[in-house]
Amino acid sequence: MLEVRGVTRRFGDFTAIEDTNLSVREGEFITIVGASGCGKTTLLRLIAGLDQDYTGEIALRGQRIAGTSLERGIVFQEPRLLPWLTLWDNVAIALDNAPLSPSAKKEAIAAQIALVGLTGFEQAYPAALSGGMAQRAAIARALVGHPSILLFDEPLGALDAITRMRLQEELLRIWQHEGVSMILVTHDVEEAVFLSQSIVVMDSHPGHVTANIVVDLPFPRDRSSAEFGAVRREVFGALHDNAAVKPPEIEYLI
Amino acid sequence: MSIPLQPAIARLETPRQSGFLSSLSRIPGIGIAGIKAFFAGQRYIGAILPLVILGLWQASSSFGWIEPVFLPAPLKVVQAFWYMLTRQDLLMDIRASVFIIAQAFVYGTLLGVGLGFAAGLSRPVELFFGGTINTLRHIPTVAWIPLIVVWLGLGAPAKIVVLTKSIFIPVFLNTLQAIRGVDHNFIELAQALKLSRRQLIRRVIFPAIVPVVMITLRYSVGLSWALVVVAEGISGLEGLGFLIFRAQNLLMTDQLLVCMVLIGLIGYGLDRLLYLTQRRLLRWQRGFGGSYA
Numbered sequence: 001m002l003e004v005r006g007v008t009r010r011f012g013d014f015t016a017i018e019d020t021n022l023s024v025r026e027g028e029f030i031t032i033v034g035a036s037g038c039g040k041t042t043l044l045r046l047i048a049g050l051d052q053d054y055t056g057e058i059a060l061r062g063q064r065i066a067g068t069s070l071e072r073g074i075v076f077q078e079p080r081l082l083p084w085l086t087l088w089d090n091v092a093i094a095l096d097n098a099p100l101s102p103s104a105k106k107e108a109i110a111a112q113i114a115l116v117g118l119t120g121f122e123q124a125y126p127a128a129l130s131g132g133m134a135q136r137a138a139i140a141r142a143l144v145g146h147p148s149i150l151l152f153d154e155p156l157g158a159l160d161a162i163t164r165m166r167l168q169e170e171l172l173r174i175w176q177h178e179g180v181s182m183i184l185v186t187h188d189v190e191e192a193v194f195l196s197q198s199i200v201v202m203d204s205h206p207g208h209v210t211a212n213i214v215v216d217l218p219f220p221r222d223r224s225s226a227e228f229g230a231v232r233r234e235v236f237g238a239l240h241d242n243a244a245v246k247p248p249e250i251e252y253l254i
Numbered sequence: 255m256s257i258p259l260q261p262a263i264a265r266l267e268t269p270r271q272s273g274f275l276s277s278l279s280r281i282p283g284i285g286i287a288g289i290k291a292f293f294a295g296q297r298y299i300g301a302i303l304p305l306v307i308l309g310l311w312q313a314s315s316s317f318g319w320i321e322p323v324f325l326p327a328p329l330k331v332v333q334a335f336w337y338m339l340t341r342q343d344l345l346m347d348i349r350a351s352v353f354i355i356a357q358a359f360v361y362g363t364l365l366g367v368g369l370g371f372a373a374g375l376s377r378p379v380e381l382f383f384g385g386t387i388n389t390l391r392h393i394p395t396v397a398w399i400p401l402i403v404v405w406l407g408l409g410a411p412a413k414i415v416v417l418t419k420s421i422f423i424p425v426f427l428n429t430l431q432a433i434r435g436v437d438h439n440f441i442e443l444a445q446a447l448k449l450s451r452r453q454l455i456r457r458v459i460f461p462a463i464v465p466v467v468m469i470t471l472r473y474s475v476g477l478s479w480a481l482v483v484v485a486e487g488i489s490g491l492e493g494l495g496f497l498i499f500r501a502q503n504l505l506m507t508d509q510l511l512v513c514m515v516l517i518g519l520i521g522y523g524l525d526r527l528l529y530l531t532q533r534r535l536l537r538w539q540r541g542f543g544g545s546y547a
């Protein structure tokens with residue numbers, strides 16, 4: 001459904017990403033992994049339509065991308081909630097221009113807030129939310145307009161390990177519930193293997209795709225299984241080819 | 255086994271421990287604990303200094319430390335207040351001064367926020383006005399009074415114009431700066447959410463600058479209230495500023511003090527109003543409350 005073909009983005013003399021290709025099927029969950037600075041955010045911003053200064057081709061369902069669209073929901077690395085709006089209004093703002101009746105909007109917002117498990121906090125201001133709750137609210141905001149693809153830029157990167165694991169499970173649940181395509185940028189290999197059907201590995205100088213690893217494991221995945229470990233090693237291997245990245249020795253005691 | 259006993263123990267101990275002792279220590283003047291509790295009461299802490307000043311004032315006239323011409327006794331001042339209220343037109347004068355600051359506040363705020371927004375949202379508008387306003391800024395408000403009075407006379411209009419200017423300039427400059435300082439991430443978010451320009455202004459830019467605008471308003475209203483007094487003193491036939499300078503010329507120190515106290519109280523009241531508005535508008539903010547332990 002989403003096709004990125006031969007995309008190059010330069011900032012002056014600096015080439016952030018070069019001749020990058022990517023494709024996402026309808027309802028597919030892919031992750032992009034790569035070291036910091038390899039152009040993941042740059043690529044995601046291009047897909048989101050926040051940046052249109054590129055050469056190449058990005059098309060969603062055959063339509064060349066021109067600017068932002070509610071078809072493509074985005075969750076940033078930080079929650080980016082408007083501090084002067086309640087949680088409810090922060091989600092509702094995504095429907096400001098939706099052609100829906102007020103009651104349909106209300107229903108959609110309440111349902112989305114429930115889906116991310118924030119029922120009861122509708123009237124809270126962002127200052128009163130924990131990092132995990134704020135990021136869930138940001139996910140609800142991105143989802144409420146029912147986009148056909150969701151873009152995540154390291155949304156869980158700033159959270160503690162336990163909250164991150166819980167939100168990974170919730171992302172999976174939301175993905176299965178909504179049937180939406182997802183592109184998740186992360187630098188956490190385990191997260192990528194746990195969540196996605198396909199992992200795109202990127203390298204820098206200039207940013208480009210070096211590998212595309214299909215993860216053919218059933219959901220939900222067991223982080224301690226041998227198959228999981230094998231895919232992890234494969235991804236680390238791909239990253240290792242890029243630079244001197246070694247898989248950490250982790251033993252799971254679950 | 256001992257679990258059922260606990261509520262009974264709690265019932266026995268609660269009234270004696272926290273009830274009696276804490277109600278005792280709430281009465282001020284009872285030992286260190288009492289004084290501590292009084293300060294912890296915080297609500298009344300602000301009343302201490304005025305009472306001390308009043309006490310010193312009374313003492314200085316009772317013991318004759320200062321001559322009555324320079325500092326009449328508090329009671330004399332209260333009497334003067336009553337006299338001015340019943341025999342003179344004190345209420346009219348108060349109304350004249352408040353009327354000036356109120357109008358100047360409304361016009362200055364509307365103009366400042368309005369033009370600040372226009373400049374903030376459009377570079378050409380900023381370039382058109384910015385330099386001029388930044389230059390006018392350096393001419394003190396007091397320096398404007400003579401010219402505007404020549405133009406508009408001794409009445410309220412001249413003062414309203416001058417004070418509107420004194421509120422307008424900081425509000426304009428700070429509104430513009432605050433708009434320039436809106437987090438670009440929020441602008442990007444608005445793009446991603448497909449907000450229209452109008453929605454961007456209403457939902458993002460306007461609320462983002464409220465904190466700065468409110469602080470500017472409080473600051474400049476305080477300053478302008480002082481300038482009302484100066485303007486009325488320099489050129490005017492009514493108002494608290496006029497009274498205070500007249501009282502000086504006639505050496506009516508009691509009336510002078512009445513005006514000073516009133517000016518202080520009204521200024522406090524104006525700021526209080528703005529403070530409450532600010533607190534209401536900024537409920538979403540969670541700042542530093544002052545205690546840090």
Ligand SMILES: Nc1ncnc2c1ncn2[C@@H]1O[C@H](COP(=O)(O)OP(=O)(O)O)[C@@H](O)[C@H]1O
Nearest residue numbers: 011014016034035036037038039040041042043
């Ligand atoms: N607006 C910009 N101007 C100049 N260089 C940029 C800009 N945005 C990103 N870059 C550069 O492009 C490279 C890729 O950045 P980014 O996409 O943010 O990396 P990642 O998200 O993978 O960490 C970095 O070297 C960064 O400095």
Ligand SMILES: [Mg+2]
Nearest residue numbers: 040041042153
């Ligand atoms: Mg990034």
